[in-house]
Amino acid sequence: MVELDTIPPFFADKQELVGEILGRYPEVGKRSAVMPLLWEVQRAERYISEARINEIAEILDLHATEVKGVMSFYSEYHGEPVGKYHLQVCSTLSCSLAGSDQLYDYLVEKLGIVNGETDEEGRFSIQKVECLGSCGTGPVLQVNDVYYERVSRSRCDSLLEALKKDEMPEAWRERGGDNEGETKAGFLRNPVSNGGAGEGEG
């Protein structure tokens, strides 16, 4: 706890926020606040240090070990700092069939870092992640919290260029099927005939 003295506490001036988070759960469920509190730290500091784990443990009357046990279970919490732009490439089957392995290779080539690494500048980290729930619009690249979908080579280039200039584009929210909206998928609102159904290959 001695080293805590040297780092300003994170939650000391955020009592209102802590109170709001605790208030989300029944009194018996105080411990539920551990994940939201970890999120608050990570959002602000991009990783969760041991000092912060101790702080959260204190707030929730837990042992630091218990907080660490929870934190380390979930793949999105980082125990080490990641770059300013954390490039998470979905590698699971649907994205892989849409070229995510090649997207990853391309990022490696462009940035000179591999899975789990951060560049010297601290700007980019690359991480291969599992299914992001964007299977119909792959390959998907999640940068920090934002999804960029159907990432092509040229779109990847423009995204990296923008990020190098610290301009984070709006999410590319690609659509498909019934979520394309009224204009695009209008025809789907009305039944179509069975015309055009293909034959099985097998």
Place this chain on the structure above:
Amino acid sequence: MKVQVNDVHMEFPQGTSVIDAIFAAGYDVPYFCSQEYMSPVGACRMCLARIGAPRKDKQGDWILDEGTGEPKIFYFPNMMATCTTQVMEGMVVDTLSEDVKRVQNGMVEFTLINHPLDCPVCDKGGACELQDRSYEYGTGVSRFEFDKRHQEKHHPLSELITLDRERCIHCKRCVRYFEEVPGDGVLDFIERGGHTYIGTLDPGLPSNFTGNITDICPVGALLDTTSRFRGRNWEYQHTRTTGMDDASGSAILVDGRTGRIERVKAALNPDVNKTWIDDGTRFGHEYVDAPDRLETPLLRVGGELKAVSWEEAAAFIKDRLAGLSGKDLGIAIRADATLEEGVAAKALAEALGTGQLDHAPRPAASVIPAQDPATFTDLATADGILVVGDVTEEVPIADLRIKDAMRGVTPPELMAHGVPIADLRLKEHPLLRRGILTVAAPYRVDLMKHAGQAVTYPVGGEAALFGALTKIAEAGDGQAAEEQAGLDDGERAALGMPYRDAAALVTRLKGAERAVVVYGGFVLATKAAADAAAAFAKAVQAKVMILGPMANSYGLELLNVGPSHERYAYPGMLGEARALILSNLDPAQDPDVRQVLEQKDLLVVHDSFLTETAAMADVVLPARSVFEKDGTTVNLEGRFLGVHAAPVESGESEDFTGLVGALGEALGQRLEGRSVRSARRVLRKRFELDPAELPPAGRLVRPKGRRTARVAIRSQEASEGNLLVTPSMVRVEYLSRNPHLEALTGGPRLRMRSDDAAMQGVAEGDAVKLRVGGVLRRAVVRIDDGLPPGLMLLPCLPDQPVGLARADLTTLAREERELEVAG
């Protein structure tokens, strides 16, 4: 529930786990994750079996097998983990078929793929559940051809426990243990999946019960650092005995090898400690093998202590006594002496006609409650508990049994194979009934963090606290209760809590069906407090558990090893007597007492080490440690328990019966208590039981007639002081000879506020010395701003018992001191 296990038909109560049915039927399945006193979790998947049961149709009739006309057995599609499955009416369990064998082989194979084959150098070898189960249920062949997982092999979780992460098979016993037993989440799984490992962020594993994980680890992943690499399991001689570290009477297993104690483990006593012991009991044995153990009697010849024989020493004592009247002799034994030693001390005192006899430390008040004392089972099944004091330090097992009560699960019924392996009433992450527990103490104690109500009352205010609570209890609980209670301002302050909370506590205890009031040294320190506590317990109809200061305080009081007059009580006798025989006591640490002792005509010290008192004695007689005695002790429940000698090499050391035997021989008298055997004849008559034939769980004895102690009580009323001597789980008098415990604790702790520390020019972690009640104490400063201003805390010694004391602050000084840390 009728159940068929292979070819055996048996009946079991509802709720029985299938694994227990299997074992009760005389069959076996392997298991790693289940542990008798923890929640079954079904994690290791070793205990899989094929299970089926009949079903009823919509009309509620059994569906019959067309062929046999018997109820048709519907098998579960999957193998079931028997530790997490309950028996059902008509259930059929198969543990022997090829299908079952295949999955058992498969699970052993999976378990072994990442387990290192370092059995030849593993401390668990020969006592390893994985080794045994692989032999019994494995194929003997591994098809895993890849590198095993490489992880840290010598990770010190604390000074006392070493973790080999490669050996861990993720049974989660240790993690569940900390969550469920002491309730200290200091160990957890880190990461997940194939990367999961055991770890901590709480340095030193802050819990008083860490060592138990080394007992329950099914493999050699968690090891007692004090015994690591000291011997193979088949080389150890195992002695089951009773822990003499505190008044719980916990069952322990002492493992000795070549005349040394290599380790102490917990043994099973379902009625007392289950399978748990505290770290003081487990790791506090190293002193026994300290190089400066006394091995022969010493006699002062020409100012120097010279090694002599027992006969020579006894002859010397006889000669000196010859010049004195027998009643000039004072005899005092430490309160962890056995009953047999107590008989011996009494016999010697009687033979010499002296009333100057006592055991010490002995508190001002009796440790035997007026009514039958609460048992641990009473405590574990209580629905209302008030603790006054620091039970965790005084009798640590009581702390764990209180947590059992909060869990609300009664102790399991024993089965044919012993304690049920999987008690399905135990759940992981249970909601605890914290509300049933109130903990009150003059400072913040460990158990408070688990209590529904925590009360800090003024130092020395035990009598006032109980007095005020009794008034509330007697006032009834109507609207006018507060008025009826009629507490004045002083009494309100004594509560340490608002009236409303105190009234709620009283109502809760009164309303409880099985209320228990637990108190120890702080209350026993004055008769007034003890009387007030007893009165309160009576008012709320609670049973009482009194935490005596030492292992056999209860027994020695029951045996009436005490003075004929309060003037002769210890330590008063030190001034009264002209000659003294002191067993395992060291009063000369106080310079004033030392001066008094220097005037004695004869000073005989019976001890294992050359203490300050021994060093000035005329005769020093080597004493057996508590691990080297045969005898009987009585725990705080009034339970008689056997004490058995481990094969420890300690030269010519004798217990007090041996001393009395030697002295009697010199005196030409056949004294009762001249040996353990002869002492037992006395005990048999006195207590109507045979100490040599006590069952492993001991025997509760409820003597008829007299309830209160006949022993004259030291007259001592509330003293004043600036330092509270506190109970201590760790035996401070031996700490410097217990290097691992000393390294863990850093030494005895002087707890003080930061402002007080600043005023005295000391800081956190400083090694300091100061005189407390004359005794020079060495300690390490620990800042605790939760303390009342001006108060310091220091753990007790046998010669500095619990209670308020005066510390001479002018003597408080930092000192350069190197702790001896085990390498």
Place this chain on the structure above:
Amino acid sequence: MSDVTGSSQDLADTRPITSRRDPRYEVVMYRHVGVEGAHTLDYYRSHGGYEAARKALTEMSPSQVIDEVKASKLRGRGGAGFPTGVKWSFMPPVDGRQRLLVVNADESEPGSFKDRYIMEDDPHQLIEGMIIGCHAIQATKGMVYIRGEYVKGYERLLGAVREARQAGILGKDVLGSDIEVDITVHRGAGAYICGEETALMNSLEGLRGNPRLKPPFPAQAGVYGLPTTINNVTTMTSVVHIITRGADWFASMGTEDSKGTKLYQISGPVERPGVYELPMGATFRELIYDLAGGPREPAKGFFPGGSSTPPLPWKDEYLDLTMTYDAMAKAGSMLGTGGVIVIPKEKDIVSAMYNVVRFYAHESCGKCTPCREGIATWLPKMYQKLLAGLGTREDLTLMEDMVRNTRGTAFCPLADACAMPVQASFKWFRDEYEYIVDNGRPMYTKSDWWQA
């Protein structure tokens, strides 16, 4: 919603609706998904939103709601397909304890992405479903466990809850009734296993997301030991329309065992991947060809309902199966989440299955031995060996044997979710496994799947 009355139902036709081509069929749950601004309370209300909740709260008793849902024969849309009304009726009698409705929005099954768009684009639909559900089980608190990566959905849902509170739709007197419902949105942090309901409960309680023992079942002692019901996102949104249009409307769609309308997903190399709402009883062919435009390249198989469901070969007999619980069980697979993944011919099955196995290895919680050591450790190493060209026929035997030992032996369904597709891949595509061990290289070598 608003245009319910305008729907052109042919009242004379009483045959069940089993195709989107049926003129009586109407998209309901995804009607507004994808529409700009549909996530706002204004939009939702102007399209008839919260009328179902108002109806349930003011006109129906809890047991009437449960009966209606039972009559609709709605089965849970999370994958297991347990009848929702029956599940609700498992809640113990009201005993003063708080009761909880938990929505499982930890959508993480590869090939599944239907819930995400609802929470991003139509969060009020979910909230409305939860209000009805809370009323049915007499819970005062709803909790949504949303996976950590769905930040957009999380923020939209939080915003919608805030809007609803301000509008008196959540809080003490919901929609002017005397019923209290509030909603907490809890964000996960990357753990597939938390989609398993007992792991979800642990995670929600702030514990590690390991599955826990059942019994006790959630209804008896769920989150915080309180009576709890756990439902999937689209189970909740289905309820909205069941209340609006009636159980009969819902039950008029589908087959005997699988009723109503359901969201299906399709991914992999097809012309128009995405989420499609179809009546149950529709075939894979309708989804893959009519709606998604068919495969962009020759296909050899497909996962019928997410990567946990055993893949089926690309044969007419399977393409013509209805996407229903029973038909899938009969075919030796499962309906799962309804997330179809098309496997192109050129994707070597060994590498495709390695991808799937790697996912489960990454997501294994580590609690039990067969999953931690078999699925998470040994099996991926075997695939790596095969893909490195070092495998033998004996290795194939070993893999099959080892996978068999993980079947039905693990604590929770995750191990089976990996083992069953692997076993199916051995069954249908054994030639590719044999090819790679015999030749040291895969049968299909296409490696660049990046389109642009």
